[in-house]
Amino acid sequence: MAADPDCLFCKIVAGDIPATRVYEDERTIAFMDINPGTRGHLLVVPREHAVDLLSVAPEDLAACTRTAQIMAARVSDKLGADGVNLLNSCGAAAWQTVFHFHVHVIPRYVNDPLQLPWQPAPGDRDEIAAAAARLSE
Numbered sequence: 001m002a003a004d005p006d007c008l009f010c011k012i013v014a015g016d017i018p019a020t021r022v023y024e025d026e027r028t029i030a031f032m033d034i035n036p037g038t039r040g041h042l043l044v045v046p047r048e049h050a051v052d053l054l055s056v057a058p059e060d061l062a063a064c065t066r067t068a069q070i071m072a073a074r075v076s077d078k079l080g081a082d083g084v085n086l087l088n089s090c091g092a093a094a095w096q097t098v099f100h101f102h103v104h105v106i107p108r109y110v111n112d113p114l115q116l117p118w119q120p121a122p123g124d125r126d127e128i129a130a131a132a133a134r135l136s137e
């Protein structure tokens with residue numbers, strides 16, 4: 001199993017740093033975030049080290065997505081969450097601070113304090129079309 005000796009989440013996977021684990025399987029583990037955005041906020045990581053979304057093995061990405069789905073059901077059933085956000089930050093510009101791929105499972109509650117990080121407003125149609133043209137090449 002590939003691990004990075006300097007990686008915080010590899011140390012958690014190995015059990016060298018304590019974490020409050022809530023789920024484990026062959027490819028993934030889930031543990032509580034120490035700075036929760038809401039009650040029950042947890043992280044899903046692959047056991048194998050990968051820096052981010054762009055480099056994680058597709059099998060580990062699929063396994064993490066499935067674990068996130070399982071935990072989304074649990075926060076709904078057991079904590080009474082009214083909804084769930086899954087969040088992945090890929091790259092420092094996208095707020096990534098720990099460079100071992102992870103998916104945040106963030107339980108949402110009616111009237112919790114979290115807010116969308118952007119103001120929805122109609123975009124420039126030409127700019128949208130130009131981006132779409134590049135993306136579909």
Ligand code: AMP
Binds near residue numbers: 032033
């Ligand atoms: P990100 O900023 O998307 O890379 O997410 C990293 C997350 O890891 C943050 O929400 C931190 O609160 C969380 N975190 C950092 N260190 C630990 C730790 N030792 N145990 C649990 N969560 C941690």
Ligand code: ZN
Binds near residue numbers: 011049099
């Ligand atoms: Zn790692």
